[in-house]
Amino acid sequence: MIHSQAIVDPSARLADDVEVGPWTLIGPDVEIGAGCKIESHVVIKGPTRIGAGNHIYQFSTVGEATPDLKYRDEPTFLVIGDNNIIRENVTIHRGTVQDRAETTIGDNNLIMAYAHIGHDSVIGNHAILVNNTALAGHVLVGDWAILSGYTLVHQFCKIGAHAFTGMGTAIGKDVPAYVTVSGAPAEAKTINIEGLRRRGFSSEAISQLRRAFKIVYRQGLTLELAIQRLETMLSDTPEVQVLIDSIRASERGIVR
Structure with missing residues (x-):
């Protein structure tokens, strides 16, 4: 052999x-x-x-x-x-x-x-x-994350579970779980919906994650206030709790 x-x-x-x-x-x-x-x-x-x-x-x-x-x-x-x-x-x-x-x-x-x-x-x-x-x-890369071709990740960054990066993405901050980012520098675009569907996530879980994404990225809230709102409204969804935990674990700040 x-x-x-x-x-x-x-x-x-x-x-x-x-x-x-x-x-x-x-x-x-x-x-x-x-x-x-x-x-x-x-x-x-x-x-x-x-x-x-x-x-x-x-x-x-x-x-x-x-x-x-x-x-x-x-x-x-x-x-x-x-x-x-x-x-x-x-x-x-x-x-x-x-x-x-x-x-x-x-x-x-x-x-x-x-x-x-x-x-x-x-x-x-x-x-x-x-x-x-x-x-x-x-660098820390979570379970089921997909980093597309020519993705560059700065030292000490965390890529959350089920996250997705577009081609040629340059990452200098942490990417929360489930989030799709692209660009140089990276910007958050949406939840990785297609990836979650392929892995058997329920429609309800995906819907709640989409709501959570809007709270963090589309309502103009400070990150701390956004987390408080997530914990009040959606933390009973286990998938959203994973998102919250990944944001709280960030030391470099998250891609926004």
Whole structure:
């Protein structure tokens, strides 16, 4: 299962059925779980832990040290969950001791060609990073978020669950859960209605989220007053509570 022209460090721990293509380099302190397929010309450096069922395509660099100038070769980590697809030329860097010391990717994500995930970032589950998406360090991407091609995300930004970004979006503030943003700089446009329908959200939940969006973005209220109104009118809808929580969790301010 390991091609004769692959280079695998003796200390790397690979499950018995892992496939490794030619001219791939797997360094020390790398662990790869069952059912993974690593194509040719991939570089994986450690400390890195990769779960089961992942498919990493050619010319990707996974677990490289960050270029952050504060980094001094400390033993930081990359942890990848299960069943992720990492397409061609993706770059994923390990963490820094100034933050979590770990970059984390969950399960069932699609990371498309030329995407970059910077140090200490956290990707949830079922997210999609479309071609050339770039995340600076310390970025958090929630479950089911979709970042369209050429999306750029500033360091320390949070992208909420089920959020959607348009092509070429430049994000410098947090994007609340369920919200669609686009533009450079990013502006909030609407609730991600089509995405929610595809994932089985009820018509009532979507309707309440649309009402919530109007309260936050269309009534000219301060953010604190908008949150108070949401909590008074709509917080009994669990989906709206997720929106409220994502706004309250913002440290950089939200895209408006």
